[in-house]
Amino acid sequence: MAEAVIEIRKLTKSFGDLHVLRGVDLDLFKGENLVVLGKSGTGKSVLIKIIVGLLTQDEGTLKVFGKEVSTLSNKELLDLRLKIGFSFQNSALYDSMSVRDNLDFPLIRNVKSLSKAQRDKKIEMVLESVGLSQAINQMPSELSGGQRKRIGIARTLILEPEIMLYDEPTAGLDPITCKDINDLINQVRDEYRTSSIVITHDLTCAKDTGDRVAVLLDGQFGAVGTFEEVFKEASEERIQAFYDYNFITK
Amino acid sequence: MAKIKVEEKDHLISKKVDKFFLDLANVFRFIKRFFVEVFVPPYEFQEVLRQCYQIGVKSLPLLSLTGFIVGIVFTNQSRPSLSEFGAESWLPALIAIAIVRAMGPLVTALIAAGKVGSSIGAEIASMKVSEQIDAMEVSATNPFKFLVVTRVLAATFMIPILVMYVDFVALMGAFVNVNQNESVSLIAFFVQVFDSLTFLDVTSSIVKSLIFGFTIGIVGCYKGYHSSKGTEGVGKAANAAVVAAMFLIFIEELLSLQIVNFIRGV
Numbered sequence: 001m002a003e004a005v006i007e008i009r010k011l012t013k014s015f016g017d018l019h020v021l022r023g024v025d026l027d028l029f030k031g032e033n034l035v036v037l038g039k040s041g042t043g044k045s046v047l048i049k050i051i052v053g054l055l056t057q058d059e060g061t062l063k064v065f066g067k068e069v070s071t072l073s074n075k076e077l078l079d080l081r082l083k084i085g086f087s088f089q090n091s092a093l094y095d096s097m098s099v100r101d102n103l104d105f106p107l108i109r110n111v112k113s114l115s116k117a118q119r120d121k122k123i124e125m126v127l128e129s130v131g132l133s134q135a136i137n138q139m140p141s142e143l144s145g146g147q148r149k150r151i152g153i154a155r156t157l158i159l160e161p162e163i164m165l166y167d168e169p170t171a172g173l174d175p176i177t178c179k180d181i182n183d184l185i186n187q188v189r190d191e192y193r194t195s196s197i198v199i200t201h202d203l204t205c206a207k208d209t210g211d212r213v214a215v216l217l218d219g220q221f222g223a224v225g226t227f228e229e230v231f232k233e234a235s236e237e238r239i240q241a242f243y244d245y246n247f248i249t250k
Numbered sequence: 251m252a253k254i255k256v257e258e259k260d261h262l263i264s265k266k267v268d269k270f271f272l273d274l275a276n277v278f279r280f281i282k283r284f285f286v287e288v289f290v291p292p293y294e295f296q297e298v299l300r301q302c303y304q305i306g307v308k309s310l311p312l313l314s315l316t317g318f319i320v321g322i323v324f325t326n327q328s329r330p331s332l333s334e335f336g337a338e339s340w341l342p343a344l345i346a347i348a349i350v351r352a353m354g355p356l357v358t359a360l361i362a363a364g365k366v367g368s369s370i371g372a373e374i375a376s377m378k379v380s381e382q383i384d385a386m387e388v389s390a391t392n393p394f395k396f397l398v399v400t401r402v403l404a405a406t407f408m409i410p411i412l413v414m415y416v417d418f419v420a421l422m423g424a425f426v427n428v429n430q431n432e433s434v435s436l437i438a439f440f441v442q443v444f445d446s447l448t449f450l451d452v453t454s455s456i457v458k459s460l461i462f463g464f465t466i467g468i469v470g471c472y473k474g475y476h477s478s479k480g481t482e483g484v485g486k487a488a489n490a491a492v493v494a495a496m497f498l499i500f501i502e503e504l505l506s507l508q509i510v511n512f513i514r515g516v
């Protein structure tokens with residue numbers, strides 16, 4: 001297999017008495033899309049927040065590009081975060097700024113070499129890739145949930161990260177927009193050779209985008225493999241239930 | 251038995267006292283971080299200007315009205331006591347001293363605490379709740395610098411300017427009342443005003459206003475930045491920002507009175 005860009009070993013995280021992650025082992029390889037499935041509240045968002053250093057694990061190791069995240073200095077953490085794109089579950093757009101300024105915000109602060117015209121060009125390009133060129137001058141409050149989600153993804157893509165972390169990119173979207181987003185996730189992988197973790201409840205999304213699928217059960221990964229491996233041979237009842245409820249057939 | 255003892259020992263003095271001192275430590279850490287980050291580049295000049303506009307210009311209508319009314323009312327209420335001694339002619343001097351030394355800064359700071367402090371607290375808290383602060387952090391920008399440093403600087407610079415403006419408006423209000431009752435001209439009124447004021451009056455008022463501004467900014471930002479999650483946290487942060495800022499402003503007023511009296515040698 002290719003080299004691992006993220007290596008997680010025996011990672012645990014609790015909030016008080018709530019043991020969310022209980023010994024997570026996971027690798028993300030270069031250029032793959034890894035889909036993480038799991039019931040609501042199993043700690044999927046917590047896991048990727050630990051990867052970018054928004055939260056710190058209690059025990060275990062988490063290496064990104066070979067470096068343990070929890071021991072990085074501030075400067076190193078900033079450098080690392082430049083290489084990681086994080087698209088939030090609730091989009092987290094800056095609601096005092098227009099769409100253009102939202103996209104300009106990371107660009108103007110991190111890529112100092114670009115002129116105003118170059119930045120504008122780049123903003124137009126990413127907006128086009130998420131299919132929202134017309135929204136450039138709107139405020140986040142004027143956008144629909146799905147549009148916000150796509151702008152949120154555009155804002156992380158604009159820095160051309162090497163790792164993308166998508167937190168439920170298709171939640172609450174219609175099937176056609178879902179397909180557009182899935183295509184976008186694949187297109188990002190193919191064009192920039194980005195490695196991505198895609199958190200989702202949506203098995204269509206998992207099937208379309210996932211090179212590998214991992215299912216989080218009780219704070220550990222219950223099954224990891226290709227979509228077929230995980231679901232066709234699912235011995236674990238709860239994994240099977242996931243499949244059945246999504247496609248209703250059996 | 252043994253287990254109960256362990257549970258009792260999870261605080262030092264009592265839970266509430268512990269929490270108070272922990273909060274205090276956090277506040278000092280927050281202030282220290284401000285003074286470190288304010289000097290470290292990159293600087294967010296544009297955002298500081300935008301905040302100055304928000305804080306300064308947006309508070310003008312309310313402050314104009316309040317300042318003017320305070321000037322009129324205070325003059326009107328002071329007249330009887332002075333006229334008992336036949337000393338109405340001292341009215342401009344008395345008003346000037348009262349307004350510049352105490353009322354101008356206090357009225358401005360309290361109104362700004364209500365208007366500016368609450369909006370800073372609510373805005374930052376809602377950014378925290380909706381993960382916008384996390385979003386800044388993961389896009390490798392420093393949210394403290396962009397949100398906190400800019401707002402505290404803007405409040406610190408704008409409050410003294412607003413105080414001078416309120417002083418002026420209040421004195422105009424006072425003039426309107428004096429002019430009606432004692433028919434003193436505008437020039438004569440302001441000559442008397444400036445004669446009565448000392449250098450110490452003006453400088454101490456400015457220094458005090460700088461501190462008030464800093465207090466309003468830092469308290470609003472702290473309460474917002476440390477708000478609890480959820481929409482309830484937003485309201486609480488706004489409320490706590492106003493209450494804490496007002497309380498601190500009165501304490502600072504009292505302290506500055508002592509210090510200025512000491513300098514004046516009273």
Ligand SMILES: Nc1ncnc2c1ncn2[C@@H]1O[C@H](COP(=O)(O)OP(=O)(O)OP(=O)(O)O)[C@@H](O)[C@H]1O
Pocket residue numbers: 015018020038039040041042043044045046047089
């Ligand atoms: N900052 C925090 N403080 C305390 N508890 C937290 C915090 N963040 C998450 N939790 C708890 O951790 C658990 C896992 O949360 P998380 O957001 O990771 O779930 P999730 O798997 O992403 O669920 P969903 O699919 O609904 O988004 C939840 O029970 C939540 O209450």
Ligand SMILES: [Mg+2]
Pocket residue numbers: 044045046089167
């Ligand atoms: Mg989640």
